[in-house]
Amino acid sequence: MQRLRSELERLAGRPDWPLVSGLALGLLGLLEAYVYTRGGGFEDDATTTFVLTLTATLPLVFRRTHLKTAAAVTSLSTLFLVSSGEPTPETAAVIVAQAWVLYLLAERTRGWVTLLLGVAFVLLTLSSGQVVLSNLLLLAAGIGALAIGNARRLGGEVSEVRASQAALEERARIARELHDVVAHHVSTIAIQADTARLTTPGMPAEGGERLEAIGQTARDAMTEMRRVLGVLRTEDGGELAPQPGLDRLGELLETARETGTPVRFVLDGRPVPLPPSVELTAFRIVQEALTNARRHAPGAPVEVSLLYSDDALLVEVRDRGPGPPGGGESAGGGQGLVGMRERVTMVGGELRTGAADGGGFTVEARLPWR
Incomplete structure (x- = not known):
C-alpha cells in the first residue's frame, strides 16, 4: 500500500503528459465517432467505427513498452478507417495518432528502417482505396512525421558523436598536462637527489648509494612515463614545463x-x-x-x-x-x-x-x- 501511495504521489507530482495525451486523443476519437454515428454517418457500421477509432488511438498509451506493436495496430486501423471515404470528425484524431507513432518510430529506429517504413506507408495508403482527401491528409502527415523523426534522430546522433569526440580530445589534453606536471616533479626529484649526493660533505657511502638509486629510479620513471604518455603530446617542440596552478x-x-x-x-x-x-x-x-x-x-x-x-x-x-x-x-x-x-x-x-x-x-x- 505504501509503495502504491508513493507511486501515485510521484505521478501526481510529475504527470506523464504523453500518456495523458494518448488517453485524451483516444477519448476524443471515440467521442467524435459517437457524435458522427449519432448524426447519421456510418449508420450500418457504427460498431466498426467505434472499434477502429479505439484501436487507432489508444495503442499510443503503450508506445514506451510496445512501440512496434502499437504502430502496427494504429496503422492498420487508420488505413481501414481513412480509406472508407471523405474526412470525418474522427479522421483528425486517427491521423494525429498515426503521425505521432510514425514520428516515434523514425526517431528511435535506424535510417534504413525509416526509409522502408516510408515506402511501405506510401504504398499502403495509395492502395487502400480510391485517392480521396482523407488519404492525402494521412499521406502528408505520415511522410512529414517520418521526416521530422528521422531528422531528430540524426541530430541526436551528431550531438553524441561531437560530445564523444570532445571527451576524447579533453582526455588527451588532460593526459598531456598531467604528463607535464608529474614529469616536472619527478625530474625535480632526480635533480635534488643527485645534488644532495654530490654537494653534501662527509656523506657516508651507503647514503650516497641510496640517493643515487633514488635519482636513477626517478629517471627511469620519467622515461617510462614519456614512453606511455608522450604520444599524446602535441608536437609543438616545447620542453616539459609545469602547468598553471x-x-x-x-x-x-x-x-x-x-x-x-x-x-x-x-x-x-x-x-x-x-x-x-x-x-x-x-x-x-x-x-x-x-x-x-x-x-x-x-x-x-x-x-x-x-x-x-x-x-x-x-x-x-x-x-x-x-x-x-x-x-x-x-x-x-x-x-x-x-x-x-x-x-x-x-x-x-x-x-x-x-x-x-x-x-x-x-x-x-x-x-x-x-
Missing part, C-alpha cells in the same frame, strides 16, 4: 578584465598547498567558465569564488547575464562543459552547472584534495 589565477582574472568582463574574486577559508592535479583542474575550470561567460554573456559581471574546506576545494564561477535559453545544463557552455566534467571526474570531484537563481549561469565544482 592557482598561483596564476590572478593573471587569468586580469586578462578577463582587460577583455571587458568585470570580474570579482572571493576567497574564503585558509589556503593550503594542494596537489598539482587539483590546482590544474581548478585553474582550467575557472578559465573555461570565464571563456563561456565572455561568449554567452558578454560584458556581464562574473564572480569567481574559492572556498577551502577541511578536505576539498570548492570552486564557483557565476555570471550575471540573462542566463541560458531554457535554463538547461548544456546551454551556455557548449563542449566546454564536457571538458570540465572530465577534469572533475579525474580528481574524484563533483560538478554542477546550470541556470543560477536570479538569472545568469553558474559552474560549481567540489575538488577533494585529501
